Amino acid sequence: MSKDIIIALDVMGGDKAPDMVLKGADIALVRYPELRFVLAGAEDRISPVLAKLPKLKAASAIIHAEDVVAGNAKPSAAVRGGRRSSMRLAIDAVAEGKAHCVVSAGNTGALMAMAKVVLKTVPGIDRPAMAQFLPTSRGETVLLDLGANVECDADNLVQFALMGDAFARAVLGLVKPTIGLLNVGSEEQKGNEAVREAHARLRAGIPGLVYHGFVEGDDIASGTVDVIVTDGFSGNIALKTAEGYGKLFFEFLQSAFRSSLLAQIGYVFARPALMKLRDRLDPRRHNGAMLVGLTGIVVKSHGGADAMGFANAIGVAHDLRSNGFLDRIKEELAVLGAPVPAAV
Amino acid sequence: MSKDIIIALDVMGGDKAPDMVLKGADIALVRYPELRFVLAGAEDRISPVLAKLPKLKAASAIIHAEDVVAGNAKPSAAVRGGRRSSMRLAIDAVAEGKAHCVVSAGNTGALMAMAKVVLKTVPGIDRPAMAQFLPTSRGETVLLDLGANVECDADNLVQFALMGDAFARAVLGLVKPTIGLLNVGSEEQKGNEAVREAHARLRAGIPGLVYHGFVEGDDIASGTVDVIVTDGFSGNIALKTAEGYGKLFFEFLQSAFRSSLLAQIGYVFARPALMKLRDRLDPRRHNGAMLVGLTGIVVKSHGGADAMGFANAIGVAHDLRSNGFLDRIKEELAVLGAPVPAAV
Numbered sequence: 001m002s003k004d005i006i007i008a009l010d011v012m013g014g015d016k017a018p019d020m021v022l023k024g025a026d027i028a029l030v031r032y033p034e035l036r037f038v039l040a041g042a043e044d045r046i047s048p049v050l051a052k053l054p055k056l057k058a059a060s061a062i063i064h065a066e067d068v069v070a071g072n073a074k075p076s077a078a079v080r081g082g083r084r085s086s087m088r089l090a091i092d093a094v095a096e097g098k099a100h101c102v103v104s105a106g107n108t109g110a111l112m113a114m115a116k117v118v119l120k121t122v123p124g125i126d127r128p129a130m131a132q133f134l135p136t137s138r139g140e141t142v143l144l145d146l147g148a149n150v151e152c153d154a155d156n157l158v159q160f161a162l163m164g165d166a167f168a169r170a171v172l173g174l175v176k177p178t179i180g181l182l183n184v185g186s187e188e189q190k191g192n193e194a195v196r197e198a199h200a201r202l203r204a205g206i207p208g209l210v211y212h213g214f215v216e217g218d219d220i221a222s223g224t225v226d227v228i229v230t231d232g233f234s235g236n237i238a239l240k241t242a243e244g245y246g247k248l249f250f251e252f253l254q255s256a257f258r259s260s261l262l263a264q265i266g267y268v269f270a271r272p273a274l275m276k277l278r279d280r281l282d283p284r285r286h287n288g289a290m291l292v293g294l295t296g297i298v299v300k301s302h303g304g305a306d307a308m309g310f311a312n313a314i315g316v317a318h319d320l321r322s323n324g325f326l327d328r329i330k331e332e333l334a335v336l337g338a339p340v341p342a343a344v
Numbered sequence: 345m346s347k348d349i350i351i352a353l354d355v356m357g358g359d360k361a362p363d364m365v366l367k368g369a370d371i372a373l374v375r376y377p378e379l380r381f382v383l384a385g386a387e388d389r390i391s392p393v394l395a396k397l398p399k400l401k402a403a404s405a406i407i408h409a410e411d412v413v414a415g416n417a418k419p420s421a422a423v424r425g426g427r428r429s430s431m432r433l434a435i436d437a438v439a440e441g442k443a444h445c446v447v448s449a450g451n452t453g454a455l456m457a458m459a460k461v462v463l464k465t466v467p468g469i470d471r472p473a474m475a476q477f478l479p480t481s482r483g484e485t486v487l488l489d490l491g492a493n494v495e496c497d498a499d500n501l502v503q504f505a506l507m508g509d510a511f512a513r514a515v516l517g518l519v520k521p522t523i524g525l526l527n528v529g530s531e532e533q534k535g536n537e538a539v540r541e542a543h544a545r546l547r548a549g550i551p552g553l554v555y556h557g558f559v560e561g562d563d564i565a566s567g568t569v570d571v572i573v574t575d576g577f578s579g580n581i582a583l584k585t586a587e588g589y590g591k592l593f594f595e596f597l598q599s600a601f602r603s604s605l606l607a608q609i610g611y612v613f614a615r616p617a618l619m620k621l622r623d624r625l626d627p628r629r630h631n632g633a634m635l636v637g638l639t640g641i642v643v644k645s646h647g648g649a650d651a652m653g654f655a656n657a658i659g660v661a662h663d664l665r666s667n668g669f670l671d672r673i674k675e676e677l678a679v680l681g682a683p684v685p686a687a688v
Contacts, residue, residue, distance in 0.1 A: 234578050238585045
């Protein structure tokens, strides 16, 4: 096997596409010279940008796509009507073996629906989930689902626990990741029915899975567990709330340093350390959520990402491929996934 | 009317009760000398602490309570079996006109259930909601529900919008607060059925209400709207996620300042500005959520609050009473609440 890693890009997806996508790919190529790209999108939009990025041009092949999946398109409509869209053709490239991974900053619901139709789920998984690392006091925690499944039953949540476990083992290299179920309290009777039933099943025990129990919103930042499982509605809100407050802290910090002459002097001395802190918490560093549970590597970038953020999402796809994540997650699921005990 | 404000305290509620509650009351009394307290709890636990707090003792009356509502008690069981509990007797004191407000750091579900049974909801409101201010880029935003109602239908969400509007008008003094509905995206088809139906009804227009539309998790910190409406599950997770990341940010900031000699020197200069920043974001400052929609003022403190945090929760009750919040919210709801248009 060649050590080239081929990434199919949905060049037309994202608020600042196609420029942001292509510039992001160019940045990623500097970091990982073994990358090759399949660029799915409007040829007449791609070619002028590529002309200015000769290294990227040399590492890329274009697949012309007439259509774009609109940001507000319904997933079902995108699946039916979007067969010639840049998103679909990028996913097709993975299904046809022309690329190892797909990265898109386009419509999340459409990406999930299309990827599920084209790439199928791993045996034992009903619905794929969106998973991402978040910074915590103890390192990083995997949070899933982040919005792929707005309504979830207990089966989905138990499957997310299995996928999160496999993800943390494969990517973080943890031997026994701990799993928590996000809830509004730690007592048995708290939460909705889906959460309570999933809790009972996870507590009853699933071979190889280390279930910690219920966790709450503040356990995300404190890193209480390695994997936090929740439905896509709450997970999406938790992720974006964390991002929003991350941004707000830096605003407040900036205004604190501007608030007095002494503080301004202090800033001059502390600047290098503060820059490192900013990098550590930069949401762009954590851009790139994986759609887990599919037979292919599908990475979703923030729709509003800039080129640097998109390059990081490509980096996530690169790491997943080079760590052999897909084989590992399938193995884990085969061992862990069957049989899932019924509700107690 | 005397200008005294009488607060009934559930002295036995909270992780560090009763000491934390009594010390918190003592701190609040220094800030607001017009406060008087009704202390509901075990007399033999209260008296020794009061003996060391003579000013608080002089401003307080004890109502002996034999029972405590356990942190893991089911709300229905607490209502039935907790008639002699400190929480219940504190609520009863408000119902009987012996106190103006009740403050508890105890079991949230039990507090809501008991308060609803004893104090009843304002006409037009099915279920009370928990509301609190959070710091934002533009000032403060009211978020509700924060966990009182884990599962909500469109009716509940529309009522929360009305209550949040009245809360922001009465307490923030805003003339036309803007209202947003928390969702996983801003497009019409996003979210679950309850959210979509509530959106359609709010968009159709309710007299006096300024509906902005869907907002996302990062709109909390950016202060996009004055009031953010959501179900108690997501709201609780959003609140605690924000608190958790607030704490993490200061941990990271501390370690950044310790990371080099230059940074340490910078810290010496910037310290006063950073202390102000810490105060601005201190979650204890925002401790004290109000149960809105009831005929009495009920404030819930964090269960894990310390005395300073509990004093702030008492401060919230004080402010609500001194601003005549209850009369204002009833007036607002009378004007705004009827008729609520049906779904379109």
